Amino acid sequence: MSWIFAQRLARHSIARITRALNDAAIPCPSAADPGRNPRPTNGQWILTTVRAILANPRYTGRQVWNRQRTDHILIDPENTSLGHRDVMRWNTPTDWIISTQLAHPALVSEADFVTVQHTRADRSTAPGRTYLLAGLLRCRPCGRRMEACWAHGRPTYRCRHGHSSATLPTVHRLPNAYVREDHVLPHLPALIIRLTEHRADLNGPAVPPSPAAAVEHLRTEAISLAFDPTTRTLTADTPRGERIAIG
Numbered sequence: 001m002s003w004i005f006a007q008r009l010a011r012h013s014i015a016r017i018t019r020a021l022n023d024a025a026i027p028c029p030s031a032a033d034p035g036r037n038p039r040p041t042n043g044q045w046i047l048t049t050v051r052a053i054l055a056n057p058r059y060t061g062r063q064v065w066n067r068q069r070t071d072h073i074l075i076d077p078e079n080t081s082l083g084h085r086d087v088m089r090w091n092t093p094t095d096w097i098i099s100t101q102l103a104h105p106a107l108v109s110e111a112d113f114v115t116v117q118h119t120r121a122d123r124s125t126a127p128g129r130t131y132l133l134a135g136l137l138r139c140r141p142c143g144r145r146m147e148a149c150w151a152h153g154r155p156t157y158r159c160r161h162g163h164s165s166a167t168l169p170t171v172h173r174l175p176n177a178y179v180r181e182d183h184v185l186p187h188l189p190a191l192i193i194r195l196t197e198h199r200a201d202l203n204g205p206a207v208p209p210s211p212a213a214a215v216e217h218l219r220t221e222a223i224s225l226a227f228d229p230t231t232r233t234l235t236a237d238t239p240r241g242e243r244i245a246i247g
């Protein structure tokens with residue numbers, strides 16, 4: 001289990017970790033996350049099992065409650081005579097209850113666990129297509145992580161606000177948000193100066209870092225940026241909420 005966390009910290013993709021576990025013929029524990037994945041997999045690892053392990057805070061040695069809840073919902077809102085059914089739903093991590101005492105041996109440190117939750121695999125699989133900002137941008141209107149996409153020969157980030165081609169279009173649907181990477185990068189050094197100017201632990205001259213160093217700083221500090229397509233601004237998810245306009 002701790003090997004899986006180590007691989008993820010090394011920025012390996014979930015798919016690559018899953019393949020490696022199967023290649024090494026390590027049996028998939030059926031009880032990796034009981035209840036979550038009831039389908040039989042014949043001891044084979046599948047993506048959802050690896051993803052569930054990486055997201056399970058029990059591996060920090062603490063007991064966790066309230067990760068799921070049961071919702072009592074109408075089977076058909078148009079026809080209440082059909083009655084209700086129970087649906088298991090996942091609570092957001094802010095609703096989880098986590099013990100302060102260690103309940104069992106820790107397989108991963110809390111610092112590493114938190115890092116893993118923000119880790120995205122290196123996306124260098126398509127030759128020549130590198131997304132420097134992958135995983136760092138959120139869509140301000142809907143809060144979703146923006147997805148990297150290659151558009152007009154350039155790295156671009158997009159949010160469809162949870163819609164897909166399988167979703168029925170609605171009248172009030174927001175237009176997709178797009179932002180080009182080369183429109184963001186030149187503004188990041190200024191943002192880093194604002195993020196660090198009050199920090200005593202990062203003293204030194206306020207020399208603008210290179211865009212690459214700025215990206216590295218955001219990743220190290222696990223800071224994400226919320227993109228507002230209307231004002232074309234990026235807001236850091238820090239207590240001070242530093243904001244830059246990208247024009």
Ligand SMILES: [Zn+2]
Nearest residue numbers: 139142159161
């Ligand atoms: Zn969105």
